[in-house]
Amino acid sequence: MKLKHMYILFLLVFSLYNTSKGQSYKHTDLGIKTVINSTEIEIQFYGPSTVRILKFPEGDEFEKKSLSVIMQPQEEIFDIQEMGREITLKSKKISVVLNLKNGQVAFKTISGEPLLNEKAYVGKFTDFIDAGDTTYSVSQSYVLDENEAIYGLGILQRGKMSQRNQEVRMVQNNTEDYVPFFLSEKGYGVYWDNYSPTTFKDNSESTSFSSEVGDGIDYYFMYGGNSDGVIACMRNLTGQVPMFPLWTFGYWQSKERYKSQNEIVGVVKKYRELGVPLDGIIQDWQYWGNNYLWNAMEFLNPDFANPQKMVNDIHDLNAHIIISIWSSFGPMTKPYREMNPKGMLLDIGTWPQSGLTSWPPNKDYPSGVKPYDPYNPEARDIYWKYLNQGIFKLGMDGWWMDSTEPDHLDFRAQDMDNKTYLGSFRKVRNAYPLMTVGGVYEHQREVSSDKRVFILTRSAFAGQQRYGANTWSGDVSSSWESLRNQIPAGLNFSLCGIPYWNSDIGGFFAGAYNKNWNDGSGSKNPLYQELYVRWLQFGAFTPMMRSHGTDVPREIYQFGKEGEPIYDAIEKAIKLRYSLLPYIYGTAWDVTKNQSSFMRALVMDFNDENVKDLRNEYMFGKSILVAPIDSAQYTSEKVLKIDADTGWDKAEKEDTKSNTETNFRKPKSKNVYLPAGEEWYDFWTNETYLGGQNITATTTIDKIPLYIKAGSILPFGPKVKYAAEKKWDKLEIRIYEGANGEFTLYEDENDNYNYEKGMYSTITFNWNDAEKVLTINDREGNFPGMLKERTFGIVKVGKGKAAGDEVVMLFDKVVKYNGKKVLVKF
Structure with a gap:
């Protein structure tokens, strides 16, 4: 020493x-x-x-x-x-x-x-x-x-x-x-x-x-x-953050729940028929059968009679599937029967409270479901053994780990005295999600390097960023108040060093919007349509764009058809997400390589007293300022306060039926603050503004305020139906002049761990604003299947050079690139 x-x-x-x-x-x-x-x-x-x-x-x-x-x-x-x-x-x-x-x-x-x-x-x-x-x-x-x-x-x-x-x-x-x-x-x-x-x-x-x-x-x-x-x-x-697969950054469709394999496969087929991009579908609970078989990690429900075919059918449609798994087991399951004699189950009340599926829970027939002890390494081994045998070997792409807190219902004082492998439950209570999520990550890494671990989890603790986990904000209510709360919730979570976060687009409990509505679904209710579209547009600028909830179906075709304003707004948000995939994947690499963050509170990037407590704007990556519309503009706003533990009680919901016709084609406006010390471009019109001021942004049902920081270099990808449909051999590169800028385009094999061995490539773009020169530097690195040559269409977005909404920008320069340094002079 x-x-x-x-x-x-x-x-x-x-x-x-x-x-x-x-x-x-x-x-x-x-x-x-x-x-x-x-x-x-x-x-x-x-x-x-x-x-x-x-x-x-x-x-x-x-x-x-x-x-x-x-x-x-x-x-x-x-x-x-x-x-x-x-x-x-x-x-x-x-x-x-x-x-x-x-x-x-x-x-x-x-x-x-x-x-x-x-x-x-x-x-x-x-x-x-x-x-x-x-x-x-x-x-x-x-x-x-x-x-x-x-x-x-x-x-x-x-x-x-x-x-x-x-x-x-x-x-x-x-x-x-x-x-x-x-x-x-x-x-x-x-x-x-x-x-x-x-x-x-x-x-x-x-x-x-x-x-x-x-x-x-x-x-x-x-x-x-x-x-x-x-x-x-x-x-x-x-712990550091691993790279997520490219497909996880596409659009995800989910609901509570798809009740058969034919239904879930049919949803993917419908998206493909409509030409609306989709990368992932999620199967929620009860594919295992009844509550006594809770989380059996087997397909015991006869409506899922051939799970291998289900997985294959979805893969054949170029989509991915993840599936709900829990931290608890019903008394008739194999994991329960193996863990229980070894003292690996916690004696606390958890979901579901009854073995019957009727609502409210009939506690005369208790489910007997118990959470397991993830602090015990042998218990984590048993958990993975059944998960691997019953589901992973089918080719399942990832895990939706629900109730990773875990749910603790009917609380008793003695519950916290439960003995875990590391002492009392009280002593280690808050680290439960870290241990159960970590157990799945570490075991999958041991058996496969070909598929990156992807976990969607309802809870998190310090250090969970090292486990390939994206945390969602739980069963939040479908209300404007709830939407407003998601923005600072996600930003503060990111400021804990955990960058992957999302929420149920549209809110989980949406029953208030379908009570007594015309078709009983709520998806034609203007009050919910407006809320859903605004939540979806916000979700397009979070690390995972995932629609999910109960009561109101969320698939795009439930809201109408092409040519109608709500359908078109949903499609536009999804397609915008896909056009930004090169930017998003490059940001993911910045998170992994340089310890950056996806959702950036404005205080992270701007020395401006006005942004220290600003809760409804943020940067997505280092170039795009997002100002979600978090208040109703076209309908009357209903603030619904719903307890997540009682939200299933649909009888308690208010009737939010609207009897007035809503004109979703009318322009509206929103006040936006632009941080000082920068110049900003309106993403839709390219109009420029000096920072340090409030402006009134024109909005429509299909547009939220988006601003690009001067000096940004944004790559735009091709039109696709899924993330990896087309190679990035023809990319549009937009340069927002007014300051020097840099962006690194990152590429790899999209879904394995070879990048950890150095098998990836980067191309760094530098913009010299004074000399009006774009430098496309030498490509660094290589990987199997890497493009040797490609075309970049360069657009220099200048002050006052308005493009207008939906107007395709004309390339100022077209560059053939073969991996060697190129200078593009304007």
């Missing part, structure tokens, strides 16, 4: 003690440890930008293998300085100051600028009996600047962008996924590494995390300088 460079020279071979002023501390390989006010405190450098703080009562032992943190601490060169009652540890990036009198820890930049202070005490430990074991409840408070904005905490349905001035009880549930992490506008982040029920509280006095169970306080401070830097630190700490 190499000695660290320090200003303090009196180092002993094994340890160092400073006894000045009655205080002592011990030098360790990673930092220091000491005892202050009967509390052991240890400061550990995990790298130049990340520090771990450990605290526990003197005389106790605190050994913990983190479930989220996979980074190994690095041997870091740091200096130690002592002045008065303070000791300062300095790395190349940050300073950590420990008050030797009261145990307060403060964090500063290397130049001494304050970042974050603990409140002036060492932390709080309260005796707690956890399922018979003596331990503590733990708490730590911090002092933030009065107007400091912070973000993160997971997926919250509260409509807030900055997470100040609130109290959040963190216990995973259907529609809120908690990550005990926040990111500050000052360029630092704090991850509270605890998995028990936790309360985040922020008020004028302090900001704190308090957890029910903890043998000690354990948190990480990271300084990145800006949001991207903090996210990079969080991913270095908890």
